[in-house]
Amino acid sequence: MKITSGPSSVLNFLLKDARVLAGALLxxxxxxxxxxxxxxxxxxxxxxxxxSLLEPNRKHPxxxxxxxxxxxxxxxxxARTSALVGISVxxxxxxxxxxxxxxxxxxxxxxxxxVMRTVDVFLCVPRFPILVVMAAFLGSSLINVVLxxxxxxxxxxxxxxxxxxLSLKNSPLIEAEILFGAxxxxxxxxxxxxxxxxxxxxxxxxxxxxxVLAEAGLSFLGLGDLLxxxxxxxxxxxxxxxxxxxxxxxxxxxxxPGAGISIFVLGLMLISSGxxxxxxxxxxxxxxxxxxxxxxx
Amino acid sequence: xxxxxxxxxxxxxxxxxxxxxLLTFLGVLTLNFFLPRAMPGNPIDALLGPDSQISMxxxxxxxxxxxxxxxxxxxxxxxxxxxxxxxxxxxxGWGIYFQQxxxxxxxxxLKWSVFLIIISSLLSISVALPLAAFSTMSRAKRVDxxxxxxxxxxxxxxxxxxxxLFLVVFSVKLGWLPLAGAMGELAGGDSFLYxxxxxxVHSLGxxxxxxxxxxxxxxxxxxxxxxxxLDQPWLEFAVLRGLSKTRLLVAYLIPAGILPVxxxxxxxxxxxxxxxxxxxxxxxxxxxxxxxFQAVQVRDYPVLQGVFLVxxxxxxxxxxLVDLSYGYLDPRIGERE
Numbered sequence: 013m014k015i016t017s018g019p020s021s022v023l024n025f026l027l028k029d030a031r032v033l034a035g036a037l038l039x040x041x042x043x044x045x046x047x048x049x050x051x052x053x054x055x056x057x058x059x060x061x062x063x064s065l066l067e068p069n070r071k072h073p074x075x076x077x078x079x080x081x082x083x084x085x086x087x088x089x090x091a092r093t094s095a096l097v098g099i100s101v102x103x104x105x106x107x108x109x110x111x112x113x114x115x116x117x118x119x120x121x122x123x124x125x126x127v128m129r130t131v132d133v134f135l136c137v138p139r140f141p142i143l144v145v146m147a148a149f150l151g152s153s154l155i156n157v158v159l160x161x162x163x164x165x166x167x168x169x170x171x172x173x174x175x176x177x178l179s180l181k182n183s184p185l186i187e188a189e190i191l192f193g194a195x196x197x198x199x200x201x202x203x204x205x206x207x208x209x210x211x212x213x214x215x216x217x218x219x220x221x222x223x224v225l226a227e228a229g230l231s232f233l234g235l236g237d238l239l240x241x242x243x244x245x246x247x248x249x250x251x252x253x254x255x256x257x258x259x260x261x262x263x264x265x266x267x268x269p270g271a272g273i274s275i276f277v278l279g280l281m282l283i284s285s286g287x288x289x290x291x292x293x294x295x296x297x298x299x300x301x302x303x304x305x306x307x308x309x
Numbered sequence: 310x311x312x313x314x315x316x317x318x319x320x321x322x323x324x325x326x327x328x329x330x331l332l333t334f335l336g337v338l339t340l341n342f343f344l345p346r347a348m349p350g351n352p353i354d355a356l357l358g359p360d361s362q363i364s365m366x367x368x369x370x371x372x373x374x375x376x377x378x379x380x381x382x383x384x385x386x387x388x389x390x391x392x393x394x395x396x397x398x399x400x401x402g403w404g405i406y407f408q409q410x411x412x413x414x415x416x417x418x419l420k421w422s423v424f425l426i427i428i429s430s431l432l433s434i435s436v437a438l439p440l441a442a443f444s445t446m447s448r449a450k451r452v453d454x455x456x457x458x459x460x461x462x463x464x465x466x467x468x469x470x471x472x473x474l475f476l477v478v479f480s481v482k483l484g485w486l487p488l489a490g491a492m493g494e495l496a497g498g499d500s501f502l503y504x505x506x507x508x509x510v511h512s513l514g515x516x517x518x519x520x521x522x523x524x525x526x527x528x529x530x531x532x533x534x535x536x537x538x539l540d541q542p543w544l545e546f547a548v549l550r551g552l553s554k555t556r557l558l559v560a561y562l563i564p565a566g567i568l569p570v571x572x573x574x575x576x577x578x579x580x581x582x583x584x585x586x587x588x589x590x591x592x593x594x595x596x597x598x599x600x601x602f603q604a605v606q607v608r609d610y611p612v613l614q615g616v617f618l619v620x621x622x623x624x625x626x627x628x629x630l631v632d633l634s635y636g637y638l639d640p641r642i643g644e645r646e
Contacts, residue, residue: 144605149347
């Protein structure tokens with residue numbers, strides 16, 4: 013089994029693998045939107061900046077919605093919400109997966125049983141409906157949505173980390189180390205953790221992409237934060253506007269946020285599939301992990 | 310990831326699965342019980358939603374119904390037992406906005422969702438499996454990479470976007486398909502065949518969009534397992550026997566992909582159900598998913614809870630059915646006692 017790790021080899025993929033490169037470009041585009049949002053747009057996203065339902069013109073590059081919000085500004089600031097949700101859920105998901113999966117795989121015993129059975133239960137519950145119900149009952153502020161997403165995104169990562177740790181633990185290298193008197197924490201931090209890094213990156217990317225999709229889905233259903241602009245919310249208002257599809261308005265109202273979500277998710281998918289291919293070239297057969305993650309919205 | 314379990318005998322697997330699903334179901338029931346009580350204020354007010362002050366007369370009547378239904382004057386433990394008893398009898402509460410029992414409401418909608426899910430699953434399998442086999446036969450050639458890239462791309466398009474585009478293009482611009490509903494208004498008096506055609510035409514959009522969302526995952530799984538089969542001695546022998554390409558494909562390669570694909574489909578039930586929420590909402594299809602959307606719009610909490618419960622049951626049943634069917638589809642599992 014060839015395992016590559018370390019920053020230099022990660023950079024090597026970025027330059028070599030076409031998929032990763034394309035994915036990174038798309039993500040860069042989204043991040044540029046986030047950073048440049050206040051510079052590129054002349055209006056605040058929630059400010060009423062013109063009459064309603066304007067067609068695209070010089071002042072409003074994507075026109076306005078039924079209330080008179082500038083859609084271009086909403087699109088740019090919506091990218092921030094998506095990126096924020098994706099990154100925060102991805103980071104937390106990876107940390108929890110590392111702690112829980114590492115603990116379960118490395119220590120074993122009753123603790124492992126408890127963790128893994130909890131994971132099993134969480135994986136049985138249909139995730140999107142439960143997110144809908146929790147957001148409807150407990151409130152759908154952005155922080156709540158992020159917390160709910162974290163609550164239902166750690167189990168898959170935990171399971172993956174645990175099985176990887178288990179297989180590493182039984183490798184001859186670790187066995188030899190134990191014979192030489194190495195201790196638990198030393199082995200874990202020096203020899204198991206570095207091997208986990210590729211997997212953790214993949215988990216981050218996939219957790220993030222699902223969080224982006226799920227947040228957009230919730231907002232699309234009307235379970236978004238009213239104080240925050242999000243691509244899903246734009247789609248929601250576009251969709252409930254009567255006759256939106258009969259005219260041209262959907263072209264600049266519904267299509268851009270929809271395309272934004274797709275680009276974000278596609279970028280993340282490309283990166284993860286490329287990384288996985290690079291980290292584990294023997295598989296060469298497309299992403300076992302991408303499959304495991306595709307159980308989502 | 311399930312392969313760990315499959316190494317244990319079939320019966321233990323079933324038993325473990327059964328216990329797991331039962332536990333999950335109880336967990337979801339408990340969550341359902343506590344959610345309205347975790348809302349700020351009186352649960353009745355919370356259940357009635359933000360507009361409850363508008364129609365006082367209806368509210369009083371409903372309030373009494375709710376108070377009796379949830380037994381809110383009793384201690385929490387009694388309320389919980391009462392809730393469990395009611396739910397197991399199939400009594401899911403009273404829809405405040407819809408003004409009818411949640412159970413009846415769900416019964417009316419469920420068939421359409423089941424119909425959509427079954428048809429789109431069958432269609433997804435029959436698209437994904439042959440394409441996966443085709444891909445495997447021409448591994449790493451242009452066809453294979455093109456298919457792979459296309460499916461990876463498709464899997465990142467959110468269902469609500471593809472559904473919207475589909476609706477705009479085929480129903481609005483081209484006018485080939487109806488805009489909304491599951492059957493035409495005037496279909497009542499017409500012949501059986503006409504009705505059938507009507508239902509088919511109305512379901513075409515939702516089914517195709519669901520299939521578009523579902524087939525990438527199935528294709529990936531199918532392709533993976535068929536590539537694994539390529540290294541197996543039984544396939545090598547079949548090739549050495551000089552069997553034709555078609556025969557190899559139909560009799561050897563595709564069967565190798567069926568089992569993993571069906572497993573994936575069972576595990577994917579949650580994904581499909583989430584898909585129906587968007588697809589039915591956008592196509593105004595009268596199924597359970599649209600009911601969830603409507604319940605969210607009007608904040609009809611009992612309906613929301615009922616739909617969620619039924620969706621959970623559907624997912625757990627699908628998983629259990631997959632576990633059960635393993636013994637038949639892969640006889641080796643049953644033998645390992």
